[in-house]
Amino acid sequence: MGRTPSCTSDGLKKGAWTPEEDQKLISYVQKHGEGGWRFLPQKAGLQRCGKSCRFRWTNYLKPGIKRGDFTPEEDETVVKLHAQLGNRWATIAKHFPRRTDHEIKNHWHTHLKKRLPKTRIDPTTTGGSSSSGTTVTATGPKKITECAKPQPSETKTQRSASALLLNKLATRVTQFVGPLRVPQTLQSMSFQPFSSCTVPPSSSDNNFTDSLSTPETGKSLDEGVLNDIMASEFSSLSCVDGLINWKNNNESVVTGETQVDNQSDSTTVNYYE
DNA sequence: AATCGTCACAACCGCCTTTCG
DNA sequence: CCGAAAGGCGGTTGTGACGAT
Numbered sequence: 001m002g003r004t005p006s007c008t009s010d011g012l013k014k015g016a017w018t019p020e021e022d023q024k025l026i027s028y029v030q031k032h033g034e035g036g037w038r039f040l041p042q043k044a045g046l047q048r049c050g051k052s053c054r055f056r057w058t059n060y061l062k063p064g065i066k067r068g069d070f071t072p073e074e075d076e077t078v079v080k081l082h083a084q085l086g087n088r089w090a091t092i093a094k095h096f097p098r099r100t101d102h103e104i105k106n107h108w109h110t111h112l113k114k115r116l117p118k119t120r121i122d123p124t125t126t127g128g129s130s131s132s133g134t135t136v137t138a139t140g141p142k143k144i145t146e147c148a149k150p151q152p153s154e155t156k157t158q159r160s161a162s163a164l165l166l167n168k169l170a171t172r173v174t175q176f177v178g179p180l181r182v183p184q185t186l187q188s189m190s191f192q193p194f195s196s197c198t199v200p201p202s203s204s205d206n207n208f209t210d211s212l213s214t215p216e217t218g219k220s221l222d223e224g225v226l227n228d229i230m231a232s233e234f235s236s237l238s239c240v241d242g243l244i245n246w247k248n249n250n251e252s253v254v255t256g257e258t259q260v261d262n263q264s265d266s267t268t269v270n271y272y273e
Numbered sequence: 274a275a276t277c278g279t280c281a282c283a284a285c286c287g288c289c290t291t292t293c294g
Numbered sequence: 295c296c297g298a299a300a301g302g303c304g305g306t307t308g309t310g311a312c313g314a315t
Contacts, residue, residue, distance in 0.1 A: 090303060110281050
């Protein structure tokens with residue numbers, strides 16, 4: 001097979017992404033949309049592998065991604081789905097509209113897997129393609145422990161601060177206004193940055209998503225998030241300007257207690273410019 | 274205060290699948 | 295239909311933070 005390596009390592013940077021790199025990637029995707037990852041780094045001025053760019057965007061920068069704070073219900077669903085499907089993280093992730101397979105996989109390896117001896121299901125032996133499908137029952141009822149450690153995200157280094165801020169912002173906006181609508185100008189550019197924000201209709205047939213989709217709409221877009229972003233290195237990003245403008249324009253809605261009418265198409269968030 | 278071990282997360286690697294000429 | 299290219303997926307590793315000693 002003559003497959004060329006997708007990442008030739010000549011002079012390409014590795015390791016943690018800097019805010020500047022994030023900004024370049026965001027700006028590029030903003031203008032050109034997703035795809036064409038192979039040549040994206042060159043065009044975007046990034047010394048990164050295309051795969052790395054795609055990974056960074058898909059799992060961290062893409063608006064609407066929910067990160068951290070797995071609820072007990074989510075944990076339980078992950079365990080159940082993993083018992084049914086095995087390590088098919090992408091399939092499992094489809095049950096979590098705003099989670100990425102990567103996030104779920106990591107959560108599994110760092111938290112949930114450890115509980116296996118204490119639970120009655122051993123997904124490592126009961127994957128979807130498992131021949132036996134044997135369910136191993138632990139001796140006696142074992143309580144599923146809570147995540148032993150407090151949410152570590154706040155103690156993490158600044159390296160992911162950029163992504164955290166952006167996703168925090170995107171998540172809040174999504175919660176507040178519901179599925180975001182892409183401005184016509186962006187739609188005409190075949191850019192659909194918010195497609196992942198919308199809860200797919202198919203999720204309605206899933207019991208779990210009852211809890212997930214319990215709308216937090218009506219929550220205030222808290223000032224702290226905007227202040228954080230405005231005070232951050234992302235204050236120069238055009239998307240932030242757009243959001244602040246939007247916030248100002250919707251001040252009465254933001255600060256009021258009236259829930260946004262999600263049926264209306266009148267609200268357009270120009271997250272990207 | 275310094276060192277060591279553990280944990281959690283981000284990122285990379287390589288293989289597989291899909292798409293397209 | 296075939297092969298190449300690109301995208302997607304899952305496994306694994308690297309690294310920094312934090313707690314224990």
